[in-house]
Amino acid sequence: MQPKGYEKLEKISKNIYNLCLENTHVNMAITKIGGMxxxxxxxxxxxxxxxxxxxxxxxxxxxxxxxxxxxxxxxNIKNYVVVNDELIEISPELILLSKKLSELKEKVSI
Structure with missing residues (x-):
């Protein structure tokens, strides 16, 4: 993650856990977070x-x-992506839509 974006995240919470889904399968992450x-x-x-x-x-x-x-x-669940060291909040609805490519195709004309 971009360092300045990470610093902004640290201002929101001191309890930060790093996870790389290239190394850890998403199912393991779900199990661990669910346990927490x-x-x-x-x-x-x-x-x-x-x-x-x-x-x-x-x-x-x-x-x-x-x-x-x-x-x-x-x-309370929030989602952010870091772009140019800025935290951009992403809605749960947008995240769900990103999983539904056929629905996304109808909403976006590209």
Whole structure:
């Protein structure tokens, strides 16, 4: 991640865990994060990645898988991509749409 973007993330939270989905399978990440949530001590989760990475985008998909497994109503989840050292918030709806290419094709004329 871009250093200045990371510094901005540190201003939001001091509890930052690094994860590279090139090295760790997304299913393992889901299991580990799900276990952390089940402790009842997690109230906020921020998924922050670089933009345009085929591996990093999976990080944002983790929340959808977790929602299938457990109730996340009491967990505040935010998503960011870092572009030019800026944190850009991404909505859950946009993340879900990015998984549905046929629907995305209808909404974007390229």
């Amino acid at each position: 949530i089940r402790t009842g001590k997690v109230h906020n989760i921020i998924f922050a990645t670089v933009d345009e990475s085929p591996h990093c985008i999976q990080m944002h998909y983790i929340q959808d898988e977790l929602r299938e497994m457990m109730n996340l109503e009491n967990i």
